[in-house]
Amino acid sequence: MRGLxxxxxxxxxxxxxxxxxxAGARAAEADLIDAGRDLYxxxxxxxxxxDMVNAGGIxxxxxxxxxxxxxxxxxxxxxGKNQAMPPWRxxxxxxxxxxxWAYVRSGG
Ligand code: HEC
Numbered sequence: 253m254r255g256l257x258x259x260x261x262x263x264x265x266x267x268x269x270x271x272x273x274x275a276g277a278r279a280a281e282a283d284l285i286d287a288g289r290d291l292y293x294x295x296x297x298x299x300x301x302x303d304m305v306n307a308g309g310i311x312x313x314x315x316x317x318x319x320x321x322x323x324x325x326x327x328x329x330x331x332g333k334n335q336a337m338p339p340w341r342x343x344x345x346x347x348x349x350x351x352x353w354a355y356v357r358s359g360g
Contacts, residue, residue, distance in 0.1 A: 281354060288355025291348055295340070304360040310336055319357045326353075 292304070299311040306313040317325065329349060332339035344352070 284351050284354040285358045287347075288351035288353070288358075291344075291352055292355055295343070296352070299337075304356070312337070314356050315359055317356055322353060325349075325356065 292300075293302075296314075297303075299309070300314050301307040301311070304314045306315070326349060328337060329344065329352065330339060330341045
């Protein structure tokens with residue numbers, strides 16, 4: 253009997269730890285999105301539109317960027333694209349790119 257009670261207590265403890273981890277991961281993701289939103293406002297919004305709402309110019313509508321294509325995102329952001337999208341290689345850290353990617357994937 254004692255064994256069963258212990259198992260239940262341990263099970264509940266594990267469930268609590270796992271729930272806290274999931275909440276922590278969500279909070280971390282939210283922080284990343286917020287950081288990306290700030291960077292975006294400073295560096296990208298002029299062309300891509302405030303809150304990613306495309307101003308209708310030639311800049312890509314980032315709300316339509318494929319959310320599973322990080323390598324394309326990295327490549328375009330680091331190296332630029334055609335003449336119009338500038339390269340950001342010297343201006344962004346890996347953390348910046350991760351934050352921008354989280355923001356773009358969040359849809360704004
Ligand atoms: C000077 C204007 C300008 C700025 C600033 C700018 N972009 Fe762009 N961006 C463009 C244009 C124009 C395109 C479309 C390029 C094309 O397809 O010819 C583009 C395209 C893109 C694409 C899609 C490329 C692809 O794979 O098709 C991504 C992703 C992107 N920009 C991200 C960003 C991010 C992130 C920032 C801020 C760090 C940023 N851009 C800042 C003009 C800009």
